[in-house]
Amino acid sequence: MKKEMKRTTIYDLATRIGASPSSVSAVLNGTWKKRRISAKLAERVLKLAEEEGYTVNTQASLLRRERSNIIGMIVPKYDNRYFGDIAEKFESMARLRGLVPIVTCTQRNPDLEFDGAKELVSYQVECLISTGATDPDRISDFCQAVGVQSINMDLPGSKAASVISDNFTGAFELTELILSRCEKELGWVGPLRFVGGRLSDHNTAARLDGFLAAQRERGIEVPEEYILVEGYSAKKAEQLLAGFEPNGPTGLFVNSTISLEGVVSWQSGLPDGGKMIRYGCFDWDPFGSFLPGNVGMVEQDVETMLDNVFDLIGSGESTAELIKIPCKMRVFD
Amino acid sequence: MKKEMKRTTIYDLATRIGASPSSVSAVLNGTWKKRRISAKLAERVLKLAEEEGYTVNTQASLLRRERSNIIGMIVPKYDNRYFGDIAEKFESMARLRGLVPIVTCTQRNPDLEFDGAKELVSYQVECLISTGATDPDRISDFCQAVGVQSINMDLPGSKAASVISDNFTGAFELTELILSRCEKELGWVGPLRFVGGRLSDHNTAARLDGFLAAQRERGIEVPEEYILVEGYSAKKAEQLLAGFEPNGPTGLFVNSTISLEGVVSWQSGLPDGGKMIRYGCFDWDPFGSFLPGNVGMVEQDVETMLDNVFDLIGSGESTAELIKIPCKMRVFD
DNA sequence: CTGAAAGCGCTTACAG
DNA sequence: CTGAAAGCGCTTACAG
Numbered sequence: 001m002k003k004e005m006k007r008t009t010i011y012d013l014a015t016r017i018g019a020s021p022s023s024v025s026a027v028l029n030g031t032w033k034k035r036r037i038s039a040k041l042a043e044r045v046l047k048l049a050e051e052e053g054y055t056v057n058t059q060a061s062l063l064r065r066e067r068s069n070i071i072g073m074i075v076p077k078y079d080n081r082y083f084g085d086i087a088e089k090f091e092s093m094a095r096l097r098g099l100v101p102i103v104t105c106t107q108r109n110p111d112l113e114f115d116g117a118k119e120l121v122s123y124q125v126e127c128l129i130s131t132g133a134t135d136p137d138r139i140s141d142f143c144q145a146v147g148v149q150s151i152n153m154d155l156p157g158s159k160a161a162s163v164i165s166d167n168f169t170g171a172f173e174l175t176e177l178i179l180s181r182c183e184k185e186l187g188w189v190g191p192l193r194f195v196g197g198r199l200s201d202h203n204t205a206a207r208l209d210g211f212l213a214a215q216r217e218r219g220i221e222v223p224e225e226y227i228l229v230e231g232y233s234a235k236k237a238e239q240l241l242a243g244f245e246p247n248g249p250t251g252l253f254v255n256s257t258i259s260l261e262g263v264v265s266w267q268s269g270l271p272d273g274g275k276m277i278r279y280g281c282f283d284w285d286p287f288g289s290f291l292p293g294n295v296g297m298v299e300q301d302v303e304t305m306l307d308n309v310f311d312l313i314g315s316g317e318s319t320a321e322l323i324k325i326p327c328k329m330r331v332f333d
Numbered sequence: 334m335k336k337e338m339k340r341t342t343i344y345d346l347a348t349r350i351g352a353s354p355s356s357v358s359a360v361l362n363g364t365w366k367k368r369r370i371s372a373k374l375a376e377r378v379l380k381l382a383e384e385e386g387y388t389v390n391t392q393a394s395l396l397r398r399e400r401s402n403i404i405g406m407i408v409p410k411y412d413n414r415y416f417g418d419i420a421e422k423f424e425s426m427a428r429l430r431g432l433v434p435i436v437t438c439t440q441r442n443p444d445l446e447f448d449g450a451k452e453l454v455s456y457q458v459e460c461l462i463s464t465g466a467t468d469p470d471r472i473s474d475f476c477q478a479v480g481v482q483s484i485n486m487d488l489p490g491s492k493a494a495s496v497i498s499d500n501f502t503g504a505f506e507l508t509e510l511i512l513s514r515c516e517k518e519l520g521w522v523g524p525l526r527f528v529g530g531r532l533s534d535h536n537t538a539a540r541l542d543g544f545l546a547a548q549r550e551r552g553i554e555v556p557e558e559y560i561l562v563e564g565y566s567a568k569k570a571e572q573l574l575a576g577f578e579p580n581g582p583t584g585l586f587v588n589s590t591i592s593l594e595g596v597v598s599w600q601s602g603l604p605d606g607g608k609m610i611r612y613g614c615f616d617w618d619p620f621g622s623f624l625p626g627n628v629g630m631v632e633q634d635v636e637t638m639l640d641n642v643f644d645l646i647g648s649g650e651s652t653a654e655l656i657k658i659p660c661k662m663r664v665f666d
Numbered sequence: 667c668t669g670a671a672a673g674c675g676c677t678t679a680c681a682g
Numbered sequence: 683c684t685g686a687a688a689g690c691g692c693t694t695a696c697a698g
Binding site: 007009010011021022025026029031056057059060061062063064065066 | 674675676677678
Binding site for chain 1: 418421436437451457478567601620
């Protein structure tokens with residue numbers, strides 16, 4: 001490892017070729033046709049650059065250019081399919097559009113979240129997508145102050161456009177599915193329990209609304225103590241259910257795959273293995289369809305959400321509009 | 334959105350404060366004590382910077398500095414816990430060490446993989462970690478040519494140090510577990526099937542070795558047609574098993590959670606739901622423990638692998654050593 | 667305690 | 683078809 005080796009620059013290339021740095025630069029960044037540089041020169045430069053393992057110094061290049069083409073995203077976690085999928089699709093869709101994506105993971109930590117946003121701004125991002133952010137408005141305020149566009153995804157904010165799932169409708173339909181399967185398979189009609197999430201979280205609140213509305217429509221009253229929302233973690237879900245040993249048919253609405261882990265763990269510890277339980281989950285995981293009692297999952301439409309995000313980018317005036325994307329329902333049998 | 338707004342620079346700050354850009358710069362980047370700048374000046378600068386929403390221009394700053402502190406990682410996919418975990422822990426461990434992580438996802442595409450590596454090099458990374466790369470040596474060669482350290486993780490290469498799991502031992506132990514559970518629970522002893530992966534892939538080969546060794550030790554001969562390695566995808570695994578309807582006890586060694594999806598799907602389609610099947614999986618997923626017939630999973634020790642990677646960074650001469658990290662066994666019952 | 671000046675590696679009008 | 687020159691926003695010796 002030649003540690004203190006200086007990287008090859010366009011000056012090195014220019015010297016060795018016997019041309020000017022300007023010409024080398026033009027060849028390397030593709031503007032050489034409009035500068036009418038001879039094809040032979042271009043060819044020689046390209047060949048030498050290849051041989052020397054030349055790579056442009058992005059820092060120098062971006063410093064000089066007026067646009068960075070960089071687009072940043074903060075994401076809370078990679079611990080479930082949803083955010084992993086978002087990060088992955090964001091990267092490939094950005095590249096397809098000629099943009100350079102940078103994604104950073106904030107550990108669901110509000111301070112890291114803001115630090116991450118600042119870091120991306122100092123990379124000169126042209127737009128910053130806050131995904132699942134706990135405090136998107138703080139980020140939007142900051143972005144606005146420095147003239148950078150910001151967009152919220154998954155969790156809405158009030159200071160920038162937001163693209164989120166239609167949580168109400170998804171939850172409504174999932175609730176209907178669980179109810180009808182309870183009736184058909186267990187001959188039971190009754191209030192479902194809602195497990196996981198936090199009421200201060202917009203998505204949980206909207207899903208709970210859909211959950212309640214679907215039952216109200218069937219004349220089912222849901223007791224307050226059936227709403228078990230004290231966090232997302234698997235452990236929390238398991239704790240909340242710990243005392244509960246259903247002695248007959250029951251139904252559960254599980255809010256997120258993280259909570260689902262706890263639910264399934266609780267279920268498998270029941271005397272009868274929870275044979276009389278049916279549940280559905282708002283969130284998708286490929287192993288979900290093989291879990292006993294799972295009647296269906298709501299899959300958020302990441303691709304359409306991102307399509308909408310990209311449409312918003314560079315769309316001039318950004319109002320704080322809220323775009324809701326329908327979810328897909330995965331039904332198991 | 335003030336689109337064409339110029340960002341605040343240290344010159345703006347200096348003018349408004351009535352100090353020189355040098356002093357402002359020193360205050361902002363923390364070198365001001367050694368430059369013995371007055372605390373009052375420092376305070377005023379910091380306050381104004383805060384008010385103006387100043388953020389350093391990373392491009393300009395890095396261009397001037399001699400070290401970037403940037404450390405890059407390419408990762409194939411975020412479609413399972415393993416790589417998501419790696420990316421996430423890499424980011425936080427890098428920050429803990431005062432480094433700036435950049436992770437890019439290459440879609441398991443060899444060309445994107447190399448492009449990603451080049452992109453990171455042009456960001457002036459000081460070290461590039463190739464995780465699960467299909468052609469790590471190509472990347473190492475490139476890095477060496479431009480004087481950047483490279484390290485392989487998960488999948489080994491021959492041109493740079495590699496930190497990988499001890500696949501042989503993990504597979505050996507998992508095979509023993511499956512065999513003993515087949516015997517205990519099904520009263521059956523016999524050769525297991527190996528499902529998923531690719532023989533050209535170092536990890537699959539090492540795991541297959543462990544798989545065969547554990548059976549050889551017990552005097553079990555594994556027929557060649559029991560080795561079903563034609564790729565990782567869930568669909569592939571399901572296809573390979575499609576014709577197979579065991580009419581008695583059987584055991585499977587599943588190579589990766591991706592393949593596991595296909596296995597479980599095949600299993601759930603069997604007449605008896607696959608009650609007489611026991612299997613284990615080389616790879617960890619939290620839902621795995623709830624799958625019927627799953628006796629255990631091998632969890633790769635991401636944290637220890639990354640510890641080793643970070644120890645290697647900046648460690649001077651990089652030999653192409655191979656560091657094997659023991660896996661953890663998760664046993665279900 | 668502080669400032670003037672050089673320069674990091676590029677890009678881009680501008681002038682041939 | 684090509685080059686000289688300015689300048690992007692910083693950092694860092696160097697000289698007070």
